[in-house]
Amino acid sequence: MTPQRTTEQLAAQAGTTACAPLGETHLTGEQFGELMGGTTETASAELAQAEAHLLVCEQCAIELASLREAISLFREASNAYADEELRSRPRWILPARRSHSQSLVPAYWVAAAAMFLTALLPLQVMRWHTLAPPAASVSSVAVSNAASDTQSDEALLEDVNSEISRSVPASMQALADPTADASTVNNETSVPTTDQRKD
Amino acid sequence: MAFEGVQMFPSTSVSLGNEARATPLDDLENVVAMYQPRVFRFLLATLRDHDAAETLTQETFLRAWSARASFREDCSLATWLIRIALNLARDHTRTGRFRFWKRVSASAVDVAEVSAFVPTREGSAEAHLIAKQQVAGIWETVAGLSARQRSIFLLRFMEEMEIPEIATVTGLPLGTVKSHLYRALAIIRAQHDFSPHDTTTHSATTKENQ
Numbered sequence: 331m332t333p334q335r336t337t338e339q340l341a342a343q344a345g346t347t348a349c350a351p352l353g354e355t356h357l358t359g360e361q362f363g364e365l366m367g368g369t370t371e372t373a374s375a376e377l378a379q380a381e382a383h384l385l386v387c388e389q390c391a392i393e394l395a396s397l398r399e400a401i402s403l404f405r406e407a408s409n410a411y412a413d414e415e416l417r418s419r420p421r422w423i424l425p426a427r428r429s430h431s432q433s434l435v436p437a438y439w440v441a442a443a444a445m446f447l448t449a450l451l452p453l454q455v456m457r458w459h460t461l462a463p464p465a466a467s468v469s470s471v472a473v474s475n476a477a478s479d480t481q482s483d484e485a486l487l488e489d490v491n492s493e494i495s496r497s498v499p500a501s502m503q504a505l506a507d508p509t510a511d512a513s514t515v516n517n518e519t520s521v522p523t524t525d526q527r528k529d
Numbered sequence: 530m531a532f533e534g535v536q537m538f539p540s541t542s543v544s545l546g547n548e549a550r551a552t553p554l555d556d557l558e559n560v561v562a563m564y565q566p567r568v569f570r571f572l573l574a575t576l577r578d579h580d581a582a583e584t585l586t587q588e589t590f591l592r593a594w595s596a597r598a599s600f601r602e603d604c605s606l607a608t609w610l611i612r613i614a615l616n617l618a619r620d621h622t623r624t625g626r627f628r629f630w631k632r633v634s635a636s637a638v639d640v641a642e643v644s645a646f647v648p649t650r651e652g653s654a655e656a657h658l659i660a661k662q663q664v665a666g667i668w669e670t671v672a673g674l675s676a677r678q679r680s681i682f683l684l685r686f687m688e689e690m691e692i693p694e695i696a697t698v699t700g701l702p703l704g705t706v707k708s709h710l711y712r713a714l715a716i717i718r719a720q721h722d723f724s725p726h727d728t729t730t731h732s733a734t735t736k737e738n739q
Contacts, residue, residue, distance in 0.1 A: 359711050359712075359714065359715035359718070360711050362711075362714055362715075362718065363707065363710055363711035363714050363715075366686075366714060367685070389724060392724065393718075393723045393724045396723035396724075397714075397717075397718065397723045400660075400663045400664070400667060400721070400723065401667070401686050403647055403648070403660050403663065403664050404663075404664050404667045404668065404671075404686070404687075405686055405687050405689075406646075406647070406648050407643055407644060407646040407647045407648070407664050408570065408573075408574050408643060408646075408668070408687055409570055409687070410646040410648070411573075411638075411642060411643045411645075411646045412566070412569055412570035412573045412574070413566055413570070414646070415569075415573065415579060416565070416566055416569050419583060422561065422565075422587070424557055424558050424561060
């Protein structure tokens with residue numbers, strides 16, 4: 331089997347005629363598309379034919395390689411240009427991340443707990459003031475203070491009672507008995523009587 | 530159009546109901562960091578306008594965030610975002626206002642700027658120059674494709690999406706996607722000579738195949 335014959339057989343398998351200097355048949359646009367990666371069925375019959383054709387047709391092989399290379403350069407240049415353009419632009423300002431599942435729900439709980447404690451604390455303090463027993467060291471002082479207060483209160487009450495029980499207050503005693511000894515009064519008060527003025 | 534200093538996205542604490550479930554978009558900062566370059570690239574190549582591309586990129590993420598509850602993860606997040614971007618670009622280019630500003634816009638992409646980014650590979654300076662011309666030519670040819678052909682071409686060869694993924698993004702049947710892709714490739718082949726230069730018969734033959 332000569333190489334030329336093998337080429338003819340491959341061409342026949344590919345559904346194209348062998349590459350001859352004139353009147354040759356080449357890949358169709360659809361086959362180029364398939365070969366450029368536009369197919370989903372990698373084992374499709376059309377793709378197999380196109381690949382077989384590439385083995386025997388240097389022109390199509392070169393053209394396909396050139397097209398692939400050009401499109402690859404187009405992609406790389408476009409991407410590099412776009413990336414450079416994007417870098418030269420101001421960065422976006424985004425809000426701080428607040429994940430619903432991770433931070434927002436716990437925030438609700440933290441806020442609720444804080445409010446609960448804030449409401450509970452004054453109540454608890456009041457309860458401590460009203461119910462807490464005095465400490466041992468403080469109790470003796472408190473008891474002695476209470477006893478002295480009680481004594482002073484009793485003395486004050488006695489004074490008040492004795493004051494009330496008197497028929498005439500001490501300051502009004504002189505007026506209580508006008509017939510009492512005047513000399514005594516005069517001596518006591520040194521106020522001249524009517525008789526003395528006449529003299 | 531710059532957006533420096535502008536808070537574009539509402540706080541995530543707003544409008545989260547009890548029924549809200551966790552989605553990948555809740556972590557917006559990471560999503561933007563991961564997918565913004567990709568969305569911007571696609572929109573820039575589609576619209577050929579820096580400002581429009583940035584505006585629609587922002588709009589893409591805003592729409593995605595607003596509709597995050599409807600993201601069922603039946604496709605990848607990238608696919609979902611590109612689908613939103615594609616719809617926005619389609620709506621944008623339909624308006625007469627876009628066509629007017631496209632003619633007078635100062636922010637339109639210059640082909641020479643793009644071709645300046647052609648990577649330098651092993652070879653002569655002449656080969657590099659030819660490659661730059663080739664890329665500039667493809668860039669202009671892609672601009673002349675129909676909107677659908679252009680989108681599919683870019684999704685396939687720039688975003689390197691597979692045909693089923695492109696069908697998901699565009700909402701078109703597989704056969705229709707392939708048909709548009711093949712036509713786009715045929716137009717590019719017709720307008721640029723990728724055949725070996727020492728053969729004269731091949732070019733004519735390939736033209737017949739279009």
